[in-house]
Amino acid sequence: MVTFDEYVMVRGPRLVRLARLLIRDRHLAEDLVQEVLAKAFVRWAKISALDDPDVYVRRMLINQHASYRRKRSSGEIVTAAWDGPGASTDANGRSAERDAMWRLILDLPPKQRAVVALRFYEDLDDTAIAEVLGCSAVTVRTQRMRALKTLRRRMTARSAETVTAKEHE
Amino acid sequence: MTEFEDAIATALADRADGDVRMDTLLTGARERGVRYRQRRRVVRVWAASVTAVLLAAGVATGLRWGSGPGPDRTAPVADSPSPSPSPAATAFPATDPTAAKLTTPRQIGTKPFLFHLDLAEITGSTLGTITKMSRMSGLAGISEMPELADMSGVPELIDMHRTPSETLEAEFTEPGGATGHFQIELTALKMNLLHQSNGVDPRERMVDGRPVALSVADPTADHVDPVGLLRWQPASGMWAQIALDAAAPGDTATKVEERLIAIMRNVRFDAVDRCTTGFWLPQMPRNVTMVGCTQTIVPDAPVSTPVNSSVTLQAGIHRLSIGVAVSSDAPIASSGEMTFHGHSGTAEEHALAGTTRYLDIQARYGTEHVARLTGSIAYDVIDKDSLIAIVGNLELASWADPASWPSSPLR
Numbered sequence: 001m002v003t004f005d006e007y008v009m010v011r012g013p014r015l016v017r018l019a020r021l022l023i024r025d026r027h028l029a030e031d032l033v034q035e036v037l038a039k040a041f042v043r044w045a046k047i048s049a050l051d052d053p054d055v056y057v058r059r060m061l062i063n064q065h066a067s068y069r070r071k072r073s074s075g076e077i078v079t080a081a082w083d084g085p086g087a088s089t090d091a092n093g094r095s096a097e098r099d100a101m102w103r104l105i106l107d108l109p110p111k112q113r114a115v116v117a118l119r120f121y122e123d124l125d126d127t128a129i130a131e132v133l134g135c136s137a138v139t140v141r142t143q144r145m146r147a148l149k150t151l152r153r154r155m156t157a158r159s160a161e162t163v164t165a166k167e168h169e
Numbered sequence: 170m171t172e173f174e175d176a177i178a179t180a181l182a183d184r185a186d187g188d189v190r191m192d193t194l195l196t197g198a199r200e201r202g203v204r205y206r207q208r209r210r211v212v213r214v215w216a217a218s219v220t221a222v223l224l225a226a227g228v229a230t231g232l233r234w235g236s237g238p239g240p241d242r243t244a245p246v247a248d249s250p251s252p253s254p255s256p257a258a259t260a261f262p263a264t265d266p267t268a269a270k271l272t273t274p275r276q277i278g279t280k281p282f283l284f285h286l287d288l289a290e291i292t293g294s295t296l297g298t299i300t301k302m303s304r305m306s307g308l309a310g311i312s313e314m315p316e317l318a319d320m321s322g323v324p325e326l327i328d329m330h331r332t333p334s335e336t337l338e339a340e341f342t343e344p345g346g347a348t349g350h351f352q353i354e355l356t357a358l359k360m361n362l363l364h365q366s367n368g369v370d371p372r373e374r375m376v377d378g379r380p381v382a383l384s385v386a387d388p389t390a391d392h393v394d395p396v397g398l399l400r401w402q403p404a405s406g407m408w409a410q411i412a413l414d415a416a417a418p419g420d421t422a423t424k425v426e427e428r429l430i431a432i433m434r435n436v437r438f439d440a441v442d443r444c445t446t447g448f449w450l451p452q453m454p455r456n457v458t459m460v461g462c463t464q465t466i467v468p469d470a471p472v473s474t475p476v477n478s479s480v481t482l483q484a485g486i487h488r489l490s491i492g493v494a495v496s497s498d499a500p501i502a503s504s505g506e507m508t509f510h511g512h513s514g515t516a517e518e519h520a521l522a523g524t525t526r527y528l529d530i531q532a533r534y535g536t537e538h539v540a541r542l543t544g545s546i547a548y549d550v551i552d553k554d555s556l557i558a559i560v561g562n563l564e565l566a567s568w569a570d571p572a573s574w575p576s577s578p579l580r
Contacts, residue, residue, distance in 0.1 A: 008195045016194065017185035026187070034197045041202025101180035120174060121181040134389070152173060 002053070004044045008037055011054060014122075015061060021117040022065045024106060036060045058122075058132045062114050104154050112147035115140055268441040274357035274406035278333025281307030281462045281481070282577060286335045286355050287440035296431050297343040300467065305336045306444060307461030307481060332358055337436075347417035351432055352395075355409050359400075362410040367395055376401070376430055385425050388416035396420075399429040403438055411436075445574040446480060449564045453579055457482050480578055510561035530557060534565050 002010075012033070019029035040047055040057055047053045105116055111133070118129045126144070130137040170178065271277070271285040284304045334356040342348050354362060371382035381401040388396050395412040403409050411432050416425055444462035461481030507516055514532030566574045 004199075005195060008198060009191060012191055012194050013189040016189045017187075020185045020187070021181055030189070030194065034194055034201060037194070037198035038201035038205060041198055042205050095183075097176070098180040098183045101176055102184045105177065105180065116177065117181060120178040121185060148174070151177065155173075 001048045004041055004048070007048070007053065007057075011057070012037070015057065018058065018117060018122060019061060019065070021105075021121055022062070022110075022114060032064055033061065036064045039064075055128075055131050058118075059134060062133060065114075066110065100158060101151075101155070104151050104158075107154075108147050108150060112143050112150070115143040116147050116151075119144055265441050265443045268443070270439050270441055274404075277355055277357050277407065278306050278308070278335045281333075281459050282444045284335065284337075284442040284444060284464075285438055285440050286337045286353060287437050287442065288337065288339065289435045289437050296341050296428065296435070299339050299341050300348075301340040301465065302467075303338040303463060303465035304442075304444070305338075305461065305463040306333075307459075308333055332356070343417075347420075349417060349428065350414040351428075352412045352414075353409060353432070353436055354412075355403075355407065355438065357406055357408070359408045362400060362408060365395060365398060365410065365412045367398060369398075371398070371400070376433060381430075381433070383426060383429065385422045385429075388420040388422060388425055397425040397429045399433055401433065403436075407438075409436065409438075446578045447566045447574050448578055449566070449575055450480075450559055450562065450578045451564060452562045453482070453559065457579065459577055459579055482579075509557060512561065516557060532561070532563070534563075 015033045015036070016030055019033045020026055023029050023032060036057065040060060047056050050056055105113060108116065114133065115129060118124045118132060119126075124132070126137040126140045129140045133140065265283070268280075268283055269276070277285070284306050286304060286306075288299065288302065334354060336355070337353045338350070339352075340348065340350045352365075354365075356362060367384055367386040369384040369386050371384045373380055373382055375381070379401055381399055384398040386396050395414050396416045397413040398410060399413075400408065400410040411429055413425060413429055413432070444464045446462070446464070459480050459482055463479045463481075506513055508514075509516075509530070509532045512532040512534055514530060516530045
């Protein structure tokens with residue numbers, strides 16, 4: 001049975017990176033993970049006895065994030081706008097594209113964002129994501145499809161704005 | 170993965186990337202976790218202290234216990250719903266015909282080797298069958314001790330209470346295969362029950378003509394433990410509470426409520442069973458007395474199966490929490506082998522909060538049995554060598570003959 005310290009040393013970095021995808025503030029992401037791990041520490045005997053403690057801890061992380069959002073009455077403030085039509089015209093265009101995509105992801109509803117992070121960062125399939133989120137695989141698929149549709153639509157709109165801006169230059 | 174999805178993955182990887190200060194994360198998580206655990210213990214001790222004061226005040230002023238439409242205070246005996254025999258498959262603990270049934274709140278838990286709390290036969294009920302049952306009487310309770318807990322059912326941290334109580338914990342398997350766990354606590358002080366909470370305000374309803382307070386959380390929500398609480402007064406001056414742990418998949422609040430009521434209907438308070446231990450602890454100092462006893466049984470197990478028992482001891486004005494558990498197959502760590510009066514085993518110390526340390530000793534007796542002694546140590550009260558001597562001198566009773574087991578391990 002894996003000890004708490006072993007688990008944190010092995011899985012901690014991945015948890016923090018996942019948290020960075022759930023929450024905007026990187027420092028807050030580490031605090032979020034620390035909070036989750038502290039709670040896991042208290043219950044480690046039970047958690048470590050599970051078939052896959054990682055599923056449980058990741059679920060704790062998702063729920064902790066949801067709880068954090070609820071406690072902040074106004075919710076996490078997400079900047080939906082990107083850097084402007086000209087942002088990708090500089091020499092670091094690829095970096096700007098990634099940044100733009102990230103901002104679009106941030107603008108997704110929390111559950112869709114969690115699904116996107118678990119699918120495209122953690123590389124989990126719908127069944128595994130469903131286990132983490134505590135919902136059905138069908139729900140996960142629906143959330144994922146909606147998220148992709150939204151991202152595509154907004155990315156297309158952004159590209160159109162970029163083209164328009166270039167034409168006006 | 171499409172090009173678009175690939176762009177998403179790249180953006181996420183880019184955003185998630187960056188160093189993580191693992192030492193800070195681990196240290197911070199452990200420190201915060203210890204604080205959470207301390208806070209929980211402090212709340213429990215605080216509640217117990219307050220209730221002890223209230224008890225004293227109540228006795229002094231003749232205050233009525235509880236409130237609301239409880240049974241008449243003059244009711245002499247705690248009601249038991251349709252008295253039934255004890256779980257049939259249980260060969261022990263033996264009923265003590267000389268012991269007195271529970272008649273007043275003052276009797277609850279004051280004899281640490283006597284259990285009044287029990288379950289009626291539940292086979293055929295909606296609860297299915299009890300697969301494991303643990304009863305405790307006295308000044309001790311078992312709480313979580315994550316670092317020391319294992320899957321062998323060995324008691325975890327023995328937590329001292331300031332007021333006596335009786336508890337019964339059980340695991341059950343329903344006819345449909347769902348499993349569950351609940352705890353019933355019986356106390357003379359309502360406030361003793363407040364350490365259990367699921368954050369849901371209780372609502373009152375009548376069950377079999379008796380008012381009960383029900384707190385049922387959303388079974389689909391995570392981290393709700395217990396999912397259901399049911400509190401009632403079996404008799405004047407006595408409070409009982411059922412705490413039902415996490416629900417089975419697909420459960421509804423209604424199902425949780427049904428389970429709680431089914432358990433309530435099967436609780437009985439008129440048992441007079443002894444907490445028998447399968448071991449003696451000879452050569453204990455004269456000032457050591459037993460203040461708590463816990464016994465775990467597996468109803469369907471063969472009679473010869475070792476029973477998990479633990480005792481809580483008091484030395485003078487100091488209370489020591491020492492649990493002794495005996496099982497046939499508990500693991501012994503391979504490293505750090507020691508010898509305790511001829512018995513091989515291990516002794517490990519774990520640091521807890523403040524100056525408190527925790528000692529975990531496992532010693533092998535013969536080829537089949539392992540005794541495990543876990544105790545929190547305040548070294549100004551008892552030293553480590555003395556604790557090791559206790560387990561070294563432990564003697565096992567005949568496992569094949571539970572009737573011969575002592576009612577007190579001290580002699």
